Amino acid sequence: MLAITTYPATTIDPKLPDLLIVHGLFGSARNWGVIARHLADVRTVHVVDMRNHGSSLRAETQSYPDMAGDLAEVITSLGAPMDVMGHSMGGKAAMHLALTRPELIRKLVVADIAPVAYSHDQSQYIAAMRALDLTGLSSRSEADRRLSATVDDPALRAFFLQSLDLKAQPPVWRLNLDVLEDQMPLIVGWSGIDGQFGGHTLFLTGALSHYVKPEYRETIRNLFPKSHFARLPGAGHWLHAERPREFEQAVQVFLKA
Template sequence: MLAITTYPATVPDPSLPDLLIAHGLFGSARNWSVIARHLADSRAVHVVDMRNHGQSPRAPSQSYPDMAGDLAEVIAALGAPMDVLGHSMGGKAAMQLALTEGDLVRKLVIADIAPVAYSHDQTQYIDAMRGLDLNGLTSRSEADRRLSATIPDPALRAFFLQSLDLKAQPPVWRLNLDVLEDQMPLIVGWPGTLGQFTGHTLFLTGALSHYVKPEYREAIRSLFPKSHFAKLPGAGHWLHAERPREFEQAVRVFLNGLSA
């Protein structure tokens, strides 16, 4: 089963189900620790490492049916139904789960992704991580300096370096880079899953992001007829990192508000 980090509710509200969070490509549960703690004010929050990421098992496939199956296993073990929040790759896995095993999901929050195939490729970041000189590396600041030669964006470097285990000798990436590279067409793609999830679904996007275009709304509504759309001003694809407090508030209002 996937590695799970659980944040117990501070003041439990028995009317609210637990929340499951699925991170995006190259991420981990660690990326969501602060947001998860804040959202655990009234419910337990469980954050997983997706397969081939973090402390979760390594597997030869990164397909969305397989990732959705992982999430279903977690929910079945911890207690269904749950609210589910997924970002990017994790959002597609969450959509696949809701479309195929909708009884496990009460409400769905999809952060900056749509149920469509994209033409972009993320293998340049795999090349950059593979190319990082790990010899004699002992500090994150030095890793950041070295990685800046291939990844100029400091925010992206900080994100990627959360998956670098500096305690190992030599340091290692907590990512199965070989499988992620091999499965990249599936990750940026979409399996064309049919059906409908009839629960309320929030598509929360960054106003500066181009991942959820207006022309995708017809496809979204055909699969998620109770869709709601919201944008975070000043945020891009990494909206939860760029505007964390606004992101938390939008998620909390949606999950705690509309009746199921």
């Protein structure tokens, strides 16, 4: 089963189920620690490491049916139904789960992704991580300096470096880069699954992001007829990192409504 980090509720609202948070490509549960603690004000929050990420299993595939199956195993073991929130790749895995096992999910939050195939590729970041000189590396600041040679955006560097284990000798990436590169067409693609999820679904996007275009809304509504749309001003694709407090507020209002 996937590695799980659990944040117990500060106080329990018996009307609300547990919340499961699913990170995106190159992420891990540790990226969501602060947000998970804040969302655990009235419910227990679980955050997973997806397959080939963090401390979870190393597998040969990264398909959405497989990732959705991993999430189904987590929810059935901890107690269904749950509310589920997924970002990017994690949002697609959560959507696939909602369309195939709708009984496991009460409400769904999809952060800056749509149920469509994309033409872009993220393999350049795998190349950048592979190219990072790990020789004698002992500090995150030095790792950031070295990674800046291939990744300009400091926020992206900070995000990627959370998956670098500096305690290992030599340091290692907590990512199965070989499989992620091999499976990239599946990750940026979409399984084309039919079906509908009848629960309320929030598509929360960054106003500066182009991942959820207006022309995708018909496809979204066909699959998620109770869909709602909201945008965070000043945020791009990594909206939870760029506008964390606004992100939390939007999620809380939707899930508690």
